Amino acid sequence: MKAISLYSGAGGLDVGFVKAGFDILWANDFDKMACETYKNNIGNHIHCGDIESLKSQLYKYRSEVDIVFGGPPCQGFSVAGKMNPSDPRSNHIWTFSEIVDQVQPRAFVMENVKALGELSKWSLLRNELLEKFKSSGYSVNYIVVNASDFDVPQSRERVFFIGFNNNSFIIPDLNKMLQPYRKKGPTVRQALNVLDRAGQGNNRGLCKAKITLTPNPVLRKSPYAGMLFNGLGRPVKIEGYCATLPASMGGNKTPIIDELELYENKPSWIENYHSDIMKGGSPSEFTEAPKRLRRLTVEEASILQTFPHNYKFSGSQSSIFKQIGNAVPCNLGYSIGRMMFDYLTNENLDKAIIKLPYQLEIA
Numbered sequence: 542m543k544a545i546s547l548y549s550g551a552g553g554l555d556v557g558f559v560k561a562g563f564d565i566l567w568a569n570d571f572d573k574m575a576c577e578t579y580k581n582n583i584g585n586h587i588h589c590g591d592i593e594s595l596k597s598q599l600y601k602y603r604s605e606v607d608i609v610f611g612g613p614p615c616q617g618f619s620v621a622g623k624m625n626p627s628d629p630r631s632n633h634i635w636t637f638s639e640i641v642d643q644v645q646p647r648a649f650v651m652e653n654v655k656a657l658g659e660l661s662k663w664s665l666l667r668n669e670l671l672e673k674f675k676s677s678g679y680s681v682n683y684i685v686v687n688a689s690d691f692d693v694p695q696s697r698e699r700v701f702f703i704g705f706n707n708n709s710f711i712i713p714d715l716n717k718m719l720q721p722y723r724k725k726g727p728t729v730r731q732a733l734n735v736l737d738r739a740g741q742g743n744n745r746g747l748c749k750a751k752i753t754l755t756p757n758p759v760l761r762k763s764p765y766a767g768m769l770f771n772g773l774g775r776p777v778k779i780e781g782y783c784a785t786l787p788a789s790m791g792g793n794k795t796p797i798i799d800e801l802e803l804y805e806n807k808p809s810w811i812e813n814y815h816s817d818i819m820k821g822g823s824p825s826e827f828t829e830a831p832k833r834l835r836r837l838t839v840e841e842a843s844i845l846q847t848f849p850h851n852y853k854f855s856g857s858q859s860s861i862f863k864q865i866g867n868a869v870p871c872n873l874g875y876s877i878g879r880m881m882f883d884y885l886t887n888e889n890l891d892k893a894i895i896k897l898p899y900q901l902e903i904a
């Protein structure tokens with residue numbers, strides 16, 4: 542099965558698709574360090590540079606590849622950003638659709654932030670995008686999934702637009718099609734069990750950013766939401782799933798973990814502190830957090846994105862954190878990729894695809 546990868550980054554989605562059985566012929570990203578990481582782990586078929594200046598290379602693959610997949614930049618649609626559709630980075634969803642039309646693969650997978658698949662403010666844009674794919678001959682639908690349902694120790698929600706080049710009047714029932722590939726992810730504790738204590742052995746990528754408590758906490762029901770610390774790095778829930786690792790990790794944006802809870806099964810300091818404040822207590826008089834709290838290491842962040850344990854990242858620590866945070870979790874990529882591989886290897890694809898009644902409009 543031949544594939545083209547767009548907006549490949551450090552290769553999270555690609556790791557999953559390769560494991561699922563796809564042979565990636567051509568890949569692209571703009572980030573030089575991400576391309577170096579990709580080249581060192583996946584292959585030399587990565588082309589570094591602006592996709593607009595490179596996409597003409599793809600004409601030779603027209604009708605020769607089975608799938609085009611990728612995750613165009615999404616800052617213009619992200620709730621975490623300014624949600625500005627005129628952000629130049631938002632135009633890449635249209636570039637992706639143009640390449641699909643140009644290459645005419647048997648199928649495509651486009652990943653993006655949950656907001657693009659759920660918020661009513663993007664409904665017109667969503668429908669325009671769906672119509673664009675349909676006009677190119679694809680049966681298409683989209684689905685919002687949580688990575689924790691696909692063997693990932695992270696509660697990370699994303700939308701996937703998926704299409705098959707067979708009959709534009711078919712609406713694939715992606716929820717049913719994906720059902721056999723769901724697998725609950727391990728907890729953070731279970732996932733990090735493969736690593737040595739931070740700073741030792743196979744877990745040496747310490748982030749030395751200082752952790753300080755905010756004097757004006759923003760409280761939520763969960764101690765792992767709201768804002769108890771300065772910066773954007775939320776605490777990690779050891780016995781559950783990590784919140785979405787931010788795309789711009791590094792320094793104060795890197796999530797916070799409790800060493801004594803992780804290594805010695807001590808009660809969570811964060812939960813106790815949160816509980817005291819919720820009961821009416823005042824924020825701590827000291828601003829520096831206890832030493833048992835620290836930022837995630839590079840290796841821990843990589844594991845929470847389900848990269849292989851031997852994956853080698855290139856660049857500075859801040860660049861590596863960014864590459865990890867920008868990635869699609871590898872295990873989620875594998876689940877999506879395996880579903881696509883299984884359907885595309887079915888000799889009668891039209892009958893294999895589970896369809897919604899045509900009279901139902903795509904939401």
